[in-house]
Amino acid sequence: MGSVKFQARLLAFFLLLLGVGSVLYQVFVQHVPLSQDETDQVWVVDAEVGFNARPNKPVKVRMFVPPQNNAYTTLNESFISNNYGVNVNTEKGNRQVTWSSRRAEGNQYLYYRLMLTQRYAESPExxxxxxxxxAPALKGPERLAAEALLEPIRQHSADVETFISETIKRVNELENDNVQLLLGSDLSPENRAKVVDLLLAMSHIPAEPVHTLRLAESQGQQPELWLRSYNGKQWLYFNPVNGQQGLPEDRLVWWRGAESLxxxxxxxxxxxxxSVHRNEMSALQLAQSLRMKDAESFIDFSLYELPLPAQQLYRILIMIPVGVILVLLMRSLVGMETLGTFTPVLVALAFRETQVLYGVLLFTFITAIGLSVRSYLEHLKLQLLPRLSVVLTFVVITMALLSLLGYKLGMGSGLSVGLFPMVVLTMVIERTSIVWEERGGxxxxxxxxxxxxxxxxxxxxxxWQPLVYFVFTFPGVLLCLASFMVLMGHYRGYRLTELVRFRAMVEGDKH
Structure with a gap:
């Protein structure tokens, strides 16, 4: 017996481990939302290209667009134009869209729209x-100024990272005569980045301009210039104006290189x-959108991949074990008696159509009619099969009459009574009458x-919709329920109703 109990506990532990592991995998690896009300930020980036076309001239417009392998997941990408051909290609690690037209006149407007989210995004390679x-060949005062700036930079740096930070710091000391010579009259961020890049090149350190867009509610925003350099292990990003290191999470890399947008x-x-706008989208709708565009999402490996009619069916079926475990608790722990082991679950399924109030009334009325018919048939000494057949026939007749009555009175729930499981009601009537005969009214x-x-x-x-969503989305929960059912299989303790019944005996023993 001890060996059997140990095997049962081992099986319960194994089922629980599988169930919990499945849920944790979906939550932390597949990023499945725990609630159907969970929402994610969706960024909508619009780029409006405006220009004046020269008459009788072919037009070609080329613009950089963000790469696909960034820190965001692309939900949708649209190129909107009138009478323009559109082509997207990759050149030197950048994606570029080309709009072309044989003839165009006057003011022209082209639009590019990008929808992004951080959910399901993988780290870029x-x-x-x-x-x-x-090193570039510098001569004259420019070379002297660059060497004068580099000498203290080398003394105050230990590696590539600190060298670049120190270089940016020195270039932004605008009162320095050497900095003024290299910058000239242009103090723009682009020119400062060029001077920083020049000094890095003098030290044989490669650097690359990176143009980013800040994902925040804005209108008329322009790309922000950053510099990046590879230190042998990873890319290091720097702001050439304030020296900030590390690209913020709200920055979207638009293109790389010194070429113009x-x-x-x-x-x-x-x-x-x-222009950048922020929207909210249900995490579930987000996954469905990715699935429609053949992007990877958790729906690829879940019941959401089934056709919609099959999904609706399994939303009902997958909740049956939840109802079963409630019946198990009510019978094994509370001590409540029911007609059959799982009859309450079958009746609960019927309540889906009639709602609880109408369902209780109809259940009571039909059962009462069936019991009356069954009692009379018992008086006639009919055998079991003919008796059940007659009761089933009267149940169907009662259903039809109630449906007709409900239709005449304009009550839609009256029509739903026809969806009650007829066999279930018939067996309920038969079992109730048997209990009546054996144990009294x-x-x-x-x-x-x-x-x-x-x-x-x-x-x-x-x-309960939150629970339906959770069980349907995380079917591994059913293994956890099965684990609990296995453990309950060896429960031999008192029920709550028994504690109430024997309370007087216990109190008598104390006295």
Whole structure:
């Protein structure tokens, strides 16, 4: 016996481990939302390209767009134009869209829209970069100024990271004569970045301009320039103006390199204006959107991949074990008697169509009619099969009459009574009458009320939407329920009703 109990506990532990492991995998690896109300931020980035087309000239507009392997997941990408051909290609690690038209006149507007989210995004590949480059040939005062700036930088730095930080710090000391010579009259961030890059090149340290966009509610935002360098292990990002190190999480890399964002042939006065908006989207809808565009999401490995009719069916079926475990608790721990082991669950499924109030009334009325018919048939000494057949026939007749009555009175729930499981009601009537004969009318009423009460609790639990979502989304929970059921299989303790019944005996022993 001890060996059997140990095996049962081992099986319960194994099922629990599988169930909990499955849920944890979905939450932490697949990033499945724990609640159907959970939302995620979705960023909508709009880029408006405006220019004036030259008459009778072919137009070609090229603009950099963000790479696909960034720290965000692309939900949608749209290129909006009128009578323009659109082509996207990759050049020198950057993606570039080309709009082209044979003829265009007057003011022209082209639009690019990008929808992004951080959920399901993977870290971009840390591709290696160069760690050495030849120094440029400088002469005259520029060379002297650069060497004068580099001497203290070398003394105050220990590696590539501190060297770049110190270089940016020195270049932004605008009162320094050497800095003024190298910057000239242009104090723009772009020119400061060029001077920083020049000094790094003099020390054979490669650096690359990176143009980023800040994901925050804004209108008319322009890309922000950063510098990056590879230290042999990872890319290091620096702000060339304030020396900030590390690219913030709200920055989207738009393109890399010193080339300008927009190139325009056949037009003039070209400019790009950015606007960024933040929206909220249900995490579940987000996963469904990714699934529709063949992007990886948790739906690829869940019941959400089933067709919608099958999903609706399994949302009902997968909650049956939840109702079963409630019946198990009510019978094994509380001590409530019911008609059959799982009859309350079947009645609870019927309540899905009629709702609880109408379902209880219809259940009571039909059962009462069936018991009356069955009692009379018992008086006629009919055998079991003919008796059940007649009761089933009268149940169907009662259903039809109630449906007709409900239709005449304009009550939609009356029509739903036809969806009650007829066989279940027939067996309930038969079992209630058997209990009546064997244990009396009061016990029969008690068992029937226990069945009805348990069915109501099962129904409320099985239609509770947060729980339905959780069990449907994390089916591994069913293994946890099975684990508990296995453990309950060896429970031999007192029930709550027994503690109440024997309380007087216990109190008598104390006296």
């Amino acid at each position: 840390n591709e290696p970069g160069p760690q050495f480059r030849p 927009l190139k325009l042939d056949g037009g003039k006065s070209g400019n790009v204006s950015f 009061s016990q029969s009423l008690k068992v029937a009320l226990g069945t009805l009460f348990t069915a109501i609790l099962c129904h409320l639990l099985m239609v």
